[in-house]
Amino acid sequence: MTHLLKKSVKLALVQLANGADKPRNLLHARAKVLEASKAGAKIIVLPECFNSPYGCQYFPEYAETLLPSPPSEEQSPSYHALSSMAKEAKAYLVGGSIPELVPDTKKYYNTSLTFDPAGQLLGTHRKIHLFDIDIPGKIRFQESEVLSAGNGITIVDLPEYGKIGVAICYDIRFPEMSIISARKGVFAMIVPGAFNLTTGKLHWELEARARAADNQIYVALCSPARDMNAMYHAWGHSTVVNPMAQVMSQASESEEIVYADLTPEEIAETRKAIPMYEQRRFDVYPDVSAGDIVFQEAPIGDVGK
Numbered sequence: 001m002t003h004l005l006k007k008s009v010k011l012a013l014v015q016l017a018n019g020a021d022k023p024r025n026l027l028h029a030r031a032k033v034l035e036a037s038k039a040g041a042k043i044i045v046l047p048e049c050f051n052s053p054y055g056c057q058y059f060p061e062y063a064e065t066l067l068p069s070p071p072s073e074e075q076s077p078s079y080h081a082l083s084s085m086a087k088e089a090k091a092y093l094v095g096g097s098i099p100e101l102v103p104d105t106k107k108y109y110n111t112s113l114t115f116d117p118a119g120q121l122l123g124t125h126r127k128i129h130l131f132d133i134d135i136p137g138k139i140r141f142q143e144s145e146v147l148s149a150g151n152g153i154t155i156v157d158l159p160e161y162g163k164i165g166v167a168i169c170y171d172i173r174f175p176e177m178s179i180i181s182a183r184k185g186v187f188a189m190i191v192p193g194a195f196n197l198t199t200g201k202l203h204w205e206l207e208a209r210a211r212a213a214d215n216q217i218y219v220a221l222c223s224p225a226r227d228m229n230a231m232y233h234a235w236g237h238s239t240v241v242n243p244m245a246q247v248m249s250q251a252s253e254s255e256e257i258v259y260a261d262l263t264p265e266e267i268a269e270t271r272k273a274i275p276m277y278e279q280r281r282f283d284v285y286p287d288v289s290a291g292d293i294v295f296q297e298a299p300i301g302d303v304g305k
């Protein structure tokens with residue numbers, strides 16, 4: 001039997017306590033990634049905007065330019081830091097996200113870079129659904145005032161393990177992304193994210209469990225640690241959910257690394273027990289994964305337009 005996940009793997013979500021000092025954030029991320037690797041993790045995930053505070057006012061100040069590929073250290077210290085962390089840790093690294101500037105178009109993106117254990121860039125995801133919400137009296141956030149949206153679904157092949165879908169935060173609310181990725185064979189959706197105290201309480205775990213239940217895959221959401229002195233209060237609670245939609249491990253709100261052992265059998269057993277993959281009724285409703293879909297698989301050089 002061929003499995004979506006080729007062999008068992010320990011996943012780590014680094015719920016990083018980051019702040020305003022970018023070089024410190026990069027050094028701190030390195031220490032935590034190495035700690036996760038020492039504990040046996042072979043796929044390590046950092047949170048959304050791990051090299052900066054989260055907020056529209058910060059994006060331009062912290063943005064890095066990722067073209068040409070590979071960018072120089074001056075253009076993107078975070079790219080270089082992530083590449084060497086992956087290499088030192090000998091692990092796949094989903095490098096959270098960073099604000100990116102494309103100088104030609106003067107557009108900013110919220111961008112996630114995934115590296116292999118040799119430090120090579122494997123995939124780039126630009127957040128495709130921008131976080132524009134207004135819950136009166138609670139939270140208003142308009143990422144689109146500063147950021148542009150990416151235009152592709154991202155599936156990254158980790159040669160030793162299989163394929164993952166990469167999404168960023170608000171992206172998880174759009175089930176089509178996970179459905180399409182799952183039907184294209186990912187074993188997990190990996191999602192750097194930073195929900196807040198309003199929507200985190202409402203939907204963080206629910207979204208993770210819902211995407212896992214819909215698709216019978218692993219779902220991992222990795223948040224920054226909560227900092228009540230920051231402008232934006234992240235929910236924390238980094239979470240890994242199994243293909244049966246049960247929470248496998250979950251952080252509190254402070255800095256912590258959460259681990260989960262992912263196995264090929266867990267996906268296979270879930271799908272055997274509840275055989276949704278053989279029971280879909282595409283004679284009744286359309287297969288959203290069968291239409292014209294834009295994928296963003298190519299690393300930076302091809303996504304700068």
Ligand SMILES: O=C(O)CCC(=O)C(=O)O
Nearest residue numbers: 131169170194195196199
């Ligand atoms: O969807 C939410 O409630 C939070 C989303 C968010 O914080 C983000 O996209 O950065």
